[in-house]
Amino acid sequence: MGLLSKKDAKLITDPLADNNPITVQVLGICSALAVTAELKPSIVMAISVMFVVAMGSTLISLIRNIIPPKIRIIVQLIIAAVLVIIVDQVLKAFAYELSKQLSVFVGLIITNCIIMGRFEAFALANSPWRSFLDGIGNSAGYGIILIIVGFFRELLGSGSLLGFKVLGDSIEKTGLYAYGYENNGFMLLAPMALITIGIIIWVQRSRNTALIENN
Amino acid sequence: MAKNTESNVYTVLFAIGMVLIVGTLLAFVASSLEEKIAENKRIEKQQNILYAIGINDNDETSVEFVSKSVVGAEFAKYITKQFVITGTEAIEDPNAYLIDIKKEETEAKNPNYKRRLPLFIGEKDGKTLYVVPVRGKGLWDAIWGYVALDDQLVVQGVFFDHAGETPGLGANIKERFFMDDFKGEHILDGDTFKGIAAVKGNVDPKNLNKTDFEVDAIAGATITGTGLSAMLKKDLAMYVPYLKTLKQ
Numbered sequence A: 001m002g003l004l005s006k007k008d009a010k011l012i013t014d015p016l017a018d019n020n021p022i023t024v025q026v027l028g029i030c031s032a033l034a035v036t037a038e039l040k041p042s043i044v045m046a047i048s049v050m051f052v053v054a055m056g057s058t059l060i061s062l063i064r065n066i067i068p069p070k071i072r073i074i075v076q077l078i079i080a081a082v083l084v085i086i087v088d089q090v091l092k093a094f095a096y097e098l099s100k101q102l103s104v105f106v107g108l109i110i111t112n113c114i115i116m117g118r119f120e121a122f123a124l125a126n127s128p129w130r131s132f133l134d135g136i137g138n139s140a141g142y143g144i145i146l147i148i149v150g151f152f153r154e155l156l157g158s159g160s161l162l163g164f165k166v167l168g169d170s171i172e173k174t175g176l177y178a179y180g181y182e183n184n185g186f187m188l189l190a191p192m193a194l195i196t197i198g199i200i201i202w203v204q205r206s207r208n209t210a211l212i213e214n215n
Numbered sequence B: 001m002a003k004n005t006e007s008n009v010y011t012v013l014f015a016i017g018m019v020l021i022v023g024t025l026l027a028f029v030a031s032s033l034e035e036k037i038a039e040n041k042r043i044e045k046q047q048n049i050l051y052a053i054g055i056n057d058n059d060e061t062s063v064e065f066v067s068k069s070v071v072g073a074e075f076a077k078y079i080t081k082q083f084v085i086t087g088t089e090a091i092e093d094p095n096a097y098l099i100d101i102k103k104e105e106t107e108a109k110n111p112n113y114k115r116r117l118p119l120f121i122g123e124k125d126g127k128t129l130y131v132v133p134v135r136g137k138g139l140w141d142a143i144w145g146y147v148a149l150d151d152q153l154v155v156q157g158v159f160f161d162h163a164g165e166t167p168g169l170g171a172n173i174k175e176r177f178f179m180d181d182f183k184g185e186h187i188l189d190g191d192t193f194k195g196i197a198a199v200k201g202n203v204d205p206k207n208l209n210k211t212d213f214e215v216d217a218i219a220g221a222t223i224t225g226t227g228l229s230a231m232l233k234k235d236l237a238m239y240v241p242y243l244k245t246l247k248q
Helices: A006-016 A029-034 A039-062 A069-094 A096-110 A113-121 A128-158 A175-179 A190-207 B008-052 B068-078 B101-107 B170-174 B176-182 B222-247
Strands: B079-086 B089-092 B116-124 B127-137 B142-149 B155-162 B197-199 B214-216
Touching: A006 A128, A029 A096, A029 A128, A029 A190, A039 A069, A039 A096, A039 A113, A039 A128, A069 A096, A069 A113, A069 B008, A096 B008, A113 A128, A128 A190, B008 B068, B008 B142, B008 B155, B068 B079, B068 B116, B101 B116, B101 B127, B116 B222, B127 B155, B127 B222, B142 B222, B155 B170, B155 B176, B170 B176, B170 B222, B176 B214, B197 B222
Parallel strands: B197 B214
Antiparallel strands: B079 B089, B079 B116, B116 B127, B127 B142, B142 B155
């Protein structure tokens, strides 16, 4: 591979599975609960976080040698917040519709633990290019879990995917509903997001036993 | 690099520099985009009002406003008059839709302030519709909307929006399945104002009973629903005395 060295490629592939920020490091759970009741917001959130983590990590890495260690957390927080605000303003001016959909996520992006986690653990000690790749990899790993959870919650909770009623109409009793199938309203509530993530963690660990901690 | 990034002086200087750069950058971005954002909001208001009276590009299930390019012309065509109601007076004002409801709400806390209530009058298919703006509190943030009534004070259409309700739950107040339920609902019981409440365990999920002053609430969005019911009750009530004069 010409573009990425083996070591660099690992920065992207690792967080997708064996070092996933949600299922292995258990970071970013809060937003994973909040936005996954439907598939579409999950996808939007995944993309937004990817943008902020990748850009932020690169920026932090560029100035990593001049950041005073005493206030480094504040500096990281400011960079994340500034990026988010700028994106929000630009969207409001040029893509108003999209900004309306994102509204609630903007605040959630800043508070995402993955962002601070990657800035602190990786970007402060690595070159900009590697930090950028690390940002992409981690946010992709985060995004995949969000999309999987969003997929099941919307399908089982509302009987739809991206708003399309794939299982039929629950009030008119068509499709699957004609046979007595009912939506599980519990899927839409936050506890089921946690349980779904728990199931994903269980499946992942039973397939890869190296992830199981020994007590 | 012999720079001592640990020293207090450096830390303070860095912090000041950072604040200056970031502050300037944000101020620059905000002020250069301000006009465009305000214009987008103005267009959105027109789209929302038109949506409430049923002028939209909806297909079967989607919520689509009329496109930006035609909204100005459509607004002028369908919204024939706009009034500002202060106390018992109603004055015609072609820019009544620009009144900031939130600001009026805050100002109204001052007992000497006479709150200005905008009212939009639309003509559609030979019918006269009265569009009332409403604003209230959801679970996380503000919710607002527009309710279109006919001269018998029966709801002909609504539009709701929110600043930050939970996606998939409270945010569904701006979905078709919820907003369409309001069509045909009555807000007056004989002569008494009742409002419309979003109620759980509603025995009428297909919403065939239009005089129960209830619509089916959204599961998992109790607080948003309660806030919405309260909003309709509070804000419609302000207009009812005026609208009742139309009924006679």
